Structures are given as structure tokens and as C-alpha cells.
Amino acid sequence: MLKLSDIIKQIKPPENVPLMVGVFLTPEELYHAAEKAMDKGYKGVDAITPFPIHGLDEVLKIPSSWLPYATLIAGVSGSAFMLWFQWWTSSVNYPLNVGGKPLFSWPAFAPIVFEGGELLGGVTTFIVLLITAYLCRPRALIKNPLEAKFTDDTFALLIPISKENNQQDVETFLKGVGADEIRLLTV
Amino acid sequence: MSFHNDKITQVIDPGPWKIPSKVTNLFIAIALFGAILWVIGLLTNPLRAWSAYLINFLFVYFLALSGILFTAIQYMTNAKWSPVLRRIPEGMSSFLPIAFLFLAIFWLGIPKLYDWFDGWENFHGLTSDIKRSKVTWLSQPFFSVRLLFFLAIWILLAKWIVANSIKQDNAALPHLTKFNTKLSIVFTIFFAISFSITSYDLLMSLEPNWFSTMFGVYVFSGLFQSGIAAITIIAIFARRQDALPLTIKGHIRDLGGFLFALSAFMSYIGFCQFMLIWYANLPEETFYYIKRTQEGWWFITLLLPLLKFVIPFVLLMPSQAKKNEKLLLFVSVCIILGEWIDIYWMVLPTHFSKITLPGIADIGGLLFFVGLFCYTAFSFYKKHSMVPTGDPKILTSLNWGA
Structure with a gap:
């Protein structure tokens, strides 16, 4: 069952934390990388994919939408x-x-x-x-827009850098799971 | 498609469903017991007994037809998710040859139920215009022969499709899938026309005065809905008894999605038929519904939207509900019960203007036909491997769903 706190968390704008982005070329690679990231215990892992991937929500423990x-x-x-x-x-x-x-x-x-x-x-x-989903903000306000290719043919795994998720650690992890490209997004 | 590590790369043949012969013997015993009850009913009230025969015969006849129709639709659409489930509808369709026998036996009951059958001279209910247009269509030999002819064609195509599917089990014969696709297209087009005519003949002509162009699709939507419900029930039990792989959870969830969608379809068609007749308010159309909303029949009429629409629609709305097997079983039983009541509601008020609750003949007929249907279907599952291992799409199907 959906909790009220979950709904509020989803409505609140995302905090401006630096994000480590791992780019993958196939859905299989992204799926397995997501599984390993959850096994390592990273918090707040998210993914951007051009189409829904069955089972990815369960792996990333994304709560069901209140929509x-x-x-x-x-x-x-x-x-x-x-x-x-x-x-x-x-x-x-x-x-x-x-x-x-x-x-x-x-x-x-x-x-x-x-x-x-x-x-x-x-x-x-x-x-x-x-x-x-903040889809109607003026373009100038969007900082670090993610590339259009994430809505076309590439898959991104986002791991926020925080106290629990050490930057160096995350970078070596993404390299280890075979990310095609690794980038740090800061605000 | 999911990307689990435990991707299935090899088809393991679970073999036929190991059903103890006790169970199949039990079905035969139930059928015999039902036959005795029905004969007692026949001796006390022939009209009631033949109505019960028609109700229960059509109930299992529709289940058997929905089996081959589901198989044909899966072939026709080149469905990749369903081959693992295909033996279930194929087994249901194995009742069709027996249905031929019982459709022929029904010839004895036709004069009792259909007032026009002994000749239109005795039938005074029709205006001359309607009479002229119906006399040729509803005439004794033509009526009997076309019903049996349609069923014969269905049996031929069903046997052919199922035989090809079974041939693939022992040898890699991918061309048979292509051939079955062609047969399925022929079957489905023929079925659409011939099933509408069958439903007009067997159900609508009980009231020769009445007509509704929605009737064929109304009966069809009930057939399809109850067929999917039966497939769901059998699939859940087969999975619990290891006759089907444990990984078909996703398939059962998709059957739940089907049940949800078809409950909306059924209610849409049912409401369309009712609303247009209610709105136009023509006496030659409305009497059908007036009969069914008076003298206590109102109660049965109310059960239909409840069992076939409200319960499945509301209960299956959340996505989690479709993964809940107990809930799916409950909803499927409601839908099948609703289908039986629907046929009861279409047949009985014709001759019984006061509400009659199911009596000895109805229960006897129900036990007889359901016992026989289960016996033929489960004998099929006992004989053939439950997973069509030779199907070219079987691996895709096994890996379907999360």
C-alpha cells in the first residue's frame, strides 16, 4: 500500500546532489549493473531508459506511482x-x-x-x-539537461554521490560493470 | 522480456499432467450421477429438462469452442507469450467431437423448446411481415443440418490444428506452425460468421418474434470471457501441481489482464444491447427484457452485471491484484458462474414467465456435461505433454514476464 510519506517524497523536487552517470548500450547491461549496484548497497539509485524494462522497478525498489x-x-x-x-x-x-x-x-x-x-x-x-515530473519548467531553469540519446537508444544508471556513496568507489564500480561512458553531473 | 540471470535456455519437458485415474473416474461418476438426476427431471417435467439440457450443453460447448478460438487467435497473431499455455485450450477443445453427439441428441428436445419447429401453421405469435422473412430460415431440416454442419467444420479445423501442434512435440517441424497459422485464419473467419448464426439459431429463435443485431456478439463476448476464466483456473492448478513450469507466473498475470479487459468488453456489449432496445422502446423488441425483469427474474438480471462486470473490474483493477492467484481464482469462478447464469437467463424465461430457480434437471444437466467436459479435457492433459516443447517460440514464451 502506498504511504503518504512516499507521495510527498515523489512530489518534492529532487535535491541538487551530484550524480554519477553510467551509460550503457543495451538493456541487459543496464539491468545487470542495476542488480549489482543494489547488491553493493548504494542508496537512491535510479535509471533512465528509452522504454520500460520489465522488472527494473523491482530491482531498483522504486515504489509504485501514486499517479x-x-x-x-x-x-x-x-x-x-x-x-x-x-x-x-x-x-x-x-x-x-x-x-x-x-x-x-x-x-x-x-x-x-x-x-x-x-x-x-x-x-x-x-x-x-x-x-x-517537472516537465513544464522554462528551459533556462533546467540545469545540466540530460542528453536526448537517453530517450532514444542508450540507457543510463544514475547513482547520487553522498556520504554513503563515495565518488571514487562509485566510479570504479561503474567501470567494473562495463559502463560505456562515465560522467559526473554537478549542479 | 526480462533480463534475469536465470534466463531459461533449454526446454525441460514436464511430460503429461500426472492426474491419478481416481480423478478421471470421479468425473465419469459425476457425469453418470448427473445423467440419472436429469432423467428423473425428464420424467417429471420434459420442457424443464430439455431447457436444462440446452443451458448446460451450451455452457460446456462454449467453453470447448473458446479453447480452439483462443488457440487460433494465438497462432494468428503470432503470439510469443502464450505457447507454453497452449495445451490448456487445446485440451478444452477436445470436447467438440462429443458435443457433436449431444447436439444431435438435442434434436429430440427441439420440438419442445422451439414453438415454430412443428410448423409455422401452429404458430400465431408473428406478424405476417416477420413471418414471411423467417419461415425459410427457421425450417426443420435446414435448421438441424446447418447447426451440425458448422460444428463438423469446427471439429475438422480444431482436430487439424491440435494434431499439428502435437506432431511438433516429437520432431522439429517448424513449418507446421506456419501451416497452423493459415488454418487459424480460416477457422477464425469462418467461426465469426457461423458462431453468430449458431447463437441466433439456438438461443434467439427460442423467441422467434424477437430480434437483436447485437445478439451474436453478446453471446460471443460471454464465450470468450468464460473461456479465459477456465484457462486461468486450469493454468493455476497445473502450475501448483508441477504440470506446468513454476516460472509461468507472468503468463497467469497476463491472463488476469485479459479477464479485466474482457469484463469491460462484456459489459459494453451487454449494455449496448439493453440500452438501444430500452431507448427505442418498440414493443416487438422490449418484450424480451420485460419478461426478464418481471415475476422475480429481476433478481437474476441483476446478478449478471455484478458477476460479469463489477466483481472482475473492481477486484482486478490494481496491478498487484493480477499477481494474486487466490483472487484470480475467485474472479474466474465468478465469471464462469455468471456465464452459466447468463445462458440460464437467456433460455428459461421464454417458457417460464415466473422465476424458476435451478432444479433437479438443471443440476443433473450441469453435473453431466461438466463431468464429461472435465473427463475429456483431463484425459487430453494426461495423454500429451503439457508444454509444447517443439514449438519454435517456446523459449521466448518460457522467458516471458518477470
């Missing part, structure tokens, strides 16, 4: 609003007799309830993701 809950809440509110709105228009504000059916006939309202939930759920998910 579906936002979708659920928005979807249910959209449906509820549409149901209320159809009830209000067709039986309160402007009662209209359609073929002798009751003013509030739920089967006729069902498609709109479904569409309303779907629309608000979908749009809300998109906007919430844009905001919380």
Missing part, C-alpha cells in the same frame, strides 16, 4: 459531475418528457457518465504528470 490515485479521484469526480449535471438539466432546470420515460432515466445517462469520467481522468493524469 493512478489521482486518475481514480478525477475519474470518479468527472462521472459524478456528469450524472449530477444530466439530472439537473433534464429533470430540474428544464424537465423534458422524452417518449414518456422518467425524467431521471439512468440508462440514457450512462454513456455520458462514462465519457465524463474518462475525459476528466485522462486530462487530469496528463496535467498532473506534467507538473509533478
